[in-house]
Amino acid sequence: MANAYGGPVRLVLFDVDGVLTDGTLHIGAEGEVIKSFNAKDGVAVALLKAHGIRCGIVSGKASAALDYRVRQLKLDLAVTGCHDKLAAYADLKRELGLNDEQIVFVGDDVIDLPVMQQVSLSYAPADAHALVRNRATHVTRANGGQGVAREVAEHLLQLGGLDLEDAYAPLLAEWCCHDAQQ
Incomplete structure (x- = not known):
């Protein structure tokens, strides 16, 4: 199956501490510094990329x-060591020729709010700061570091018209071609 994802999203940006890790x-x-990452989120990156959606991070550390x-x-x-995430977001958007509707942001703390308010679709982990949860478009069931990216990827692909079978079909059919890292 070719890229069957029919949604507008072309880039998913993740904060790291509190999203891809438990903080x-x-x-x-x-x-x-030693950080613990969840293997489920590695599969999420491969899944999104299999559907033509770029993935990146914007981290304060x-x-x-x-x-x-x-x-x-x-x-x-x-983008790491970034203290002005909104400026980094604007630079990425301009460099990639994308608009706010084509970018998703996943954040957990107040430093992420300016970007989350700019994009049309944002996610927060279940244990994100209350202000972030209240302003996010979606709140995951997972806490930070517990598969947030996987939940976001699956939800996003489902919003784009795929069921889980169709979403995973490219990975299952050509797993080696995507070189997925868990």
Whole structure:
């Protein structure tokens, strides 16, 4: 099956801490940061990409662990150490020639609100800050770091007219071609 997704979304941007992780930072004596990511979210990236939807992160923090995960998942875009997410969003939108209706943002904390209010479709994890949950278009059942991206990917593809069988068909038929990392 070719890309059967019929929705307008062409890019999904994720915050990292509190969305792709539970927000916990493990910091060693030498200052190295260790983050725990959920394998379900790696499949979500492969799923979205299989339907022609780019994936990226916009994170307030930068770390070697995050850089490794970005490379592992072959994310299309990564903005890290970003304190003005709205400016980063505007730059990405302009560089990619996209409009607000074509971009989804997933955030969990108040720093994410300006971008979430700009896009037409936004998601927040179940344990996001109350202001973020109240302003998000959708709130996931999953908490941050517990498969939020997977839930967003499936919901988004269903909004685009696919049932779960059709959504996963490209991955199941050609898993090796998508080089999915969990």
